[in-house]
Amino acid sequence: MENYQKIINSIYSNLKNVTDTGKVADYIPELGNISPDNFGVNITTIDKKSFGVGDFNKKFSIQSISKILTLTLAYQLEGETLWKRVDVEPSGNPFNSLLQLEADLGIPRNPFINAGAIVVCDVLISHLQNPKDEFLAFCREISNNNELKYNEKVAQSEKKTGYRNIAMCNFIKSFGNIKNDIEDVLDFYFYTCSLEMTCQELSQIFLFLANDDFITQRGKRVLTMSQAKRINAILLTCGFYDESGEFAFRVGLPGKSGVGGGIVAIHPDEFCITVWSPKLNKKGNSYKGMLFLEQFTTATASSIF
């Protein structure tokens, strides 16, 4: 175990000064203000040991990583009928593409592209009375962490410039696959993306996907074992937009990235690991995050394959 600390320290120093050809996402003005030099890593094992290095305790915008959380709650509330509203296939197209939606008559390819996550938010709104509050409460419960918060500025910032997401949501609604008011759906969606966490908090909140026996403080399961495995399967095939195959090939773990520069990866029965480095490669995934995880699974032989 102390091994983990040594290994992440060593990879961290190797990569700390590597030239990073990536670029910080700036389409959301608030994200553009983050220093590109941030670099943090944290592992939490299923027996809750934690190992961190670098900026692992700084908050950042988890962005699309929140798609795992909205999916989890929607799956819990809706069960298997959820998959009538969103598919589980890789998209083979950039993350914001409308092509596929047109061909598939408004059924998003998977819950980890924007279109899919927007439909998942619509499902949640149909189940919840105060979606923002109840979703935040859910996140706090499964992480046992009452500090979790939305970042209002980031949420508002996305709302003002999110023309493509508004387009997508209206487009899906034209096929009948959005049931609630578009403004409500997008407002909720932008808030979920604005959640802020540290690397350590992120590693902790996803333990329920690594540990078959995970129960919350209040003694409740989050998902059935089979459901948790299925979310891992979708993460592996769809978690990195059109670089999902590359991540499976190089890293070999289910995972998810966000444009804030975070990547979460899960080793079933072992641990959850988070890397944060804001500069993104051309496919929109953290440049150093990908590199770190490739070296990490090589060093620890911890690919699931």
Place this chain on the structure above:
Amino acid sequence: MENYQKIINSIYSNLKNVTDTGKVADYIPELGNISPDNFGVNITTIDKKSFGVGDFNKKFSIQSISKILTLTLAYQLEGETLWKRVDVEPSGNPFNSLLQLEADLGIPRNPFINAGAIVVCDVLISHLQNPKDEFLAFCREISNNNELKYNEKVAQSEKKTGYRNIAMCNFIKSFGNIKNDIEDVLDFYFYTCSLEMTCQELSQIFLFLANDDFITQRGKRVLTMSQAKRINAILLTCGFYDESGEFAFRVGLPGKSGVGGGIVAIHPDEFCITVWSPKLNKKGNSYKGMLFLEQFTTATASSIF
């Protein structure tokens, strides 16, 4: 272990008489002659124990399952530069689509769609003197099975009607990603698809993907451990055309299907399992094969997730 025998027997009887809404592939006339009632299953564990039920000892046309074998030999001979010729991303489109090839300038999305396998055959021809003989010898060596043979009739049958594959090969050549003569490439490709094996033989030949320490009779490794894991990763994200996500979701193992009705799946460090039932669902994968494997991984909790 005897457990495996019980479990496959039990699922086999459950499914034996299930109404099968699939259809036998008939675009290759020779395939259309197979009785749709064939149904066989075989497991081979990494310590070479074997468990079979039904028609597990009848030969059938492995078709696209051969794409794993051509990829393996090409990876062995060419190493990592292979990935400049073919990508590792899911295609998100039906298996014979030319759309993606046009957008990606002749680089097939992955080695498990026809376009990718054709490029892999082109790579092999550049390395081998007598591609058909040497590839067959390779298959015999890694399976320790000198009975393996091409089915000439099936190979000829495909050649006569394979207009779409000829189209694809010429299209890729127009982008410069086929180096050898088109007729040679396609002739070799059709022969590799025509290989015939039983369920048992298939489970045995892929042990090298399940067992990190696998060596052939002649004491040689087939691939490095890391390379074998990478092939498993591509199988998981791309092995079932545009139903790859669904297979990962429902079954949770790396695997590959063929239009002959066979499916091979690998549980790293445990076993290789093969199911054969010729009727295919709409996406071109064995209807009962998918069903069997879903029930099997549920019963044995053997998803990799």
Place this chain on the structure above:
Amino acid sequence: MENYQKIINSIYSNLKNVTDTGKVADYIPELGNISPDNFGVNITTIDKKSFGVGDFNKKFSIQSISKILTLTLAYQLEGETLWKRVDVEPSGNPFNSLLQLEADLGIPRNPFINAGAIVVCDVLISHLQNPKDEFLAFCREISNNNELKYNEKVAQSEKKTGYRNIAMCNFIKSFGNIKNDIEDVLDFYFYTCSLEMTCQELSQIFLFLANDDFITQRGKRVLTMSQAKRINAILLTCGFYDESGEFAFRVGLPGKSGVGGGIVAIHPDEFCITVWSPKLNKKGNSYKGMLFLEQFTTATASSIF
């Protein structure tokens, strides 16, 4: 000339009772209330002789035919720089497709698909203080007809269900090719589509495209001769969505259809003809309108080719 009356009477009686396999557009509830039996025809020659038959004096919703009018005013106000905002190529895709917009980075293929007309409305808003009033005044002036009016109910009806147009407008804005507020652009767009005219009024309002020397009552040219010819050229290549080639092939005149069932066609230096019959074929163009015009240009040998 009286000839025209005879010819339209004769074709009209031939077609009056032909089985019409088309369907009335009902995606805008207000349009669904129109009796499918309406059928009217009017010709106005460049020396302002008028010939009508059937329901040629009933008002109907001109819908997409208004796209010629918004384009004309935008061309007058903006000149040739207009074509930086919208192209002049046929789309080769159904009229509401987002595919092309994505490939063309937000530049609509032509001003006669919805995307293009929405950009044209955005251009007008940048030029006008009270777009709705000033556009209506423009229409009244060029037709010398103060009776022209918007249909408020139809405009509101489209606003409530126009998810796809809202999607399109947001999508284009995400590429920077909408300069004004989305709500303002769409509100104006829906009003322009809701204009109501009779066949006779429509034939009159487009005389400026048939007559090189056309001047309004106030003695003003609408467009230069070259500009008017260019609009006719775009009508011929793009006026009927993905049936434009068919219309050119069968009828041989520049023209434009609307989902209200109207079709306007122009014979340069001769006349303008309007047919109205609400049932639409699969491509969204009036079934009987197409048929009528084909028989009419055959009978009068009035194709421009």
Place this chain on the structure above:
Amino acid sequence: MENYQKIINSIYSNLKNVTDTGKVADYIPELGNISPDNFGVNITTIDKKSFGVGDFNKKFSIQSISKILTLTLAYQLEGETLWKRVDVEPSGNPFNSLLQLEADLGIPRNPFINAGAIVVCDVLISHLQNPKDEFLAFCREISNNNELKYNEKVAQSEKKTGYRNIAMCNFIKSFGNIKNDIEDVLDFYFYTCSLEMTCQELSQIFLFLANDDFITQRGKRVLTMSQAKRINAILLTCGFYDESGEFAFRVGLPGKSGVGGGIVAIHPDEFCITVWSPKLNKKGNSYKGMLFLEQFTTATASSIF
């Protein structure tokens, strides 16, 4: 009439030394050998007066302009059932795209893209005993010109590098829309493209599209008046690949370009005009040819609109 001579002389000198940003097509090696400085123009009026300037009497490869000739003969032999094999809609895509063919199940969008012309050649082969000889005889008859010849070198040159056309032909055959042997179809197609003519010869051979009363030396009509008009209509909507709208907009005449740098345009009831200048713009049409014709129709007010 002498007017025509003055006008073309004047535009010719204006453009002679204009910087030409185009590029000579070099994908067919034989075409790459042509001097880019060639520049010729010829007009032939329907009463057979001829006006030429520059290199109007040099032979060049007419390439895709031959598509009008194969279409004409196929239309003559097959009649209206021809349109079941090929559509009459603009493609909205670059000329060698396979996208559309896949969506349209093997029916090419129009006879002036490669896919469509290949199907037209297939139709001709079904009608003719010695397709190459009989097609050449047809061309000689309608032009009253026994000098017309194929260029064997160019034909062979295309055969060796025409992977994309081979791909297309096999792809269409996979949908059942090629009836004859692929090698025969492509061999014939490459020969038709290799026809060589001068500007003057080209203007003469297409008089049958300009003159409603055209009869050959042997006293025969080539097409009915209606059929000739329909070919003009397809030329206008589809003659310049995905620049057809632009040509209609700027020039306003039905026409057709070839990668050899030739452009033919028809003014119904007036004349046929040919311009030749080998450098092509990005869309594959002669840069100076487009410019010349735009200035010519402006100077003579001879747009059909």
